[in-house]
Amino acid sequence: MRWLLLLGLCAGCDKLFDLRHVDSMGEAADAPADVADVPADIAIDMPTFTCPAGYGSLSNLSSKYRRSTGFDWLGAELDCEDDRDNTTTGSTHLVVFADDAERVLVTTVLLANDTAWIGVTDRRLEGIWKWVSDEPVPATYPGPNGAPWGANEPNGSVNENCVQMVMSGTFNDYACAAVLPYICECDSHVPVMDNYQPP
Ligand SMILES: [Ca+2]
Numbered sequence: 034m035r036w037l038l039l040l041g042l043c044a045g046c047d048k049l050f051d052l053r054h055v056d057s058m059g060e061a062a063d064a065p066a067d068v069a070d071v072p073a074d075i076a077i078d079m080p081t082f083t084c085p086a087g088y089g090s091l092s093n094l095s096s097k098y099r100r101s102t103g104f105d106w107l108g109a110e111l112d113c114e115d116d117r118d119n120t121t122t123g124s125t126h127l128v129v130f131a132d133d134a135e136r137v138l139v140t141t142v143l144l145a146n147d148t149a150w151i152g153v154t155d156r157r158l159e160g161i162w163k164w165v166s167d168e169p170v171p172a173t174y175p176g177p178n179g180a181p182w183g184a185n186e187p188n189g190s191v192n193e194n195c196v197q198m199v200m201s202g203t204f205n206d207y208a209c210a211a212v213l214p215y216i217c218e219c220d221s222h223v224p225v226m227d228n229y230q231p232p
């Protein structure tokens with residue numbers, strides 16, 4: 034009975050999935066020319082941008098990253114932005130986390146048991162945290178009270194306007210003048226100066 038039911042359900046599956054006769058060479062016999070002519074190197078999810086030398090891949094993320102040391106927060110952001118040149122099409126800026134998967138990967142692979150500046154700040158308006166690029170990150174991330182802020186953070190009011198990621202991968206607002214390691218990201222999202230420079 035079950036087989037009969039399955040056969041019944043699948044009558045018309047060839048139309049549903051657009052199955053075509055495949056000949057002995059493995060090619061669809063009746064594939065239209067415009068489909069057959071699509072170059073093999075076009076694939077969904079491939080990055081549409083190129084990145085400067087020194088940026089490396091991280092698992093299956095489309096962005097590329099580099100870690101460096103020795104700048105205050107604004108110096109770090111400008112150093113990241115400065116990586117872009119006219120031979121590459123990606124934008125560069127302090128890392129922006131669009132979701133938690135990226136945050137966890139960066140914490141695990143790039144933080145190297147240290148702390149680092151990341152691309153979020155309330156330099157522009159106290160208590161209003163903004164990411165440095167035009168990427169559409171959910172407004173609640175980072176939220177004023179929830180993860181990924183560390184316990185009791187942010188706590189620095191006007192004295193701590195830049196965000197340091199600590200070893201556990203949580204966020205701490207910290208004095209922007211501190212010199213820390215930092216993580217740059219190369220992606221398709223441009224830095225927005227109005228998100229991080231005071232008016
Ligand atoms: Ca990102």
Ligand SMILES: [Ca+2]
Pocket residue numbers: 155159160189190191192193194195206
């Ligand atoms: Ca602040």
Ligand SMILES: [Ca+2]
Pocket residue numbers: 186187188189193205206207
């Ligand atoms: Ca703090």
